[in-house]
Amino acid sequence: MPELPEVETVVRALRRPLLGRTITEVRNYWPRHVATPSLAELQQRIHGRRITAVNRRGKYLLFPLDDGQTLIIHLKMSGHLAVVSRETPPDKHTHTIFALDNDHELRFRDTRKFGKVYLVEDAADIVGKLGPEPLEDSFTVTVLQERINGRKRPLKLMLLDQTVLAGVGNIYADEALFYAGLHPERRANTLTTAEITALHAAIQKVLQMGIEREGASISSYIKPDGEKGEMQDAVAVFRRTGQPCYRCGTPIERMVLGGRSTHLCPVCQPET
DNA sequence: ACCGGAGCCTGTTAGC
């Protein structure tokens, strides 16, 4: 489900019900959901800890606890988080449950089981290698230029590399390249300053669009409250193969880059 | 340093 706008939507929805709550119990039905430490150790170390913040870094959710540890969750492809009454009937794909001190539970549902739970003393152990946050003021055109400086990789692969830039995934990479008018296979080191400036603006534009629309419910993503986002109605190219480009009418094309579906308008995003 | 492919999982959809 999750790219930066979807994770941000989840964080905003969870902040109120989780802030200040104490975790009283962790139940788990798929031990591999817990990446580190062992399930038993996580249960022991998290018991009685209070959640002091609900934050996002890239596509990770961060829950700092009152003893300095941080609970970290990554939703990967199909993860879903919600705070519900403990009376809510169980779901087949809910593999990890954090019981709270108010008869509610944070439930981590994850059909494909790619998601991960971490409990660490230092959050940097997990998120330390991530590139800059694209919506922070510190992410300037110059920063983007430095990140891609001299790299020969195709732009699409650069945008998906979380150590270059944190939070962009397959949808928003395609969307950003469309608005920047850049072909996904363009080599990063061939960009002019004007093109880097356009790419920088496009990245911020599409991520902000996604956040305003509370995420893209294109396949399985839904918000914590179970409702759909609205970004799927505002995508320009992603999974619009064969449909006319909104700008020029040319049919949108699909190609595979780095093993990922990639969508573009061949006229608005010329190869050179 | 970079690229492609496999692997991790289950569910949905496209095609025969």
Add this chain to the structure above:
DNA sequence: TGCTAACAGGCTCCGG
């Protein structure tokens, strides 16, 4: 209708 293959918004590991 039923079967099979392809595909899915992420990321890591391996070999070349």
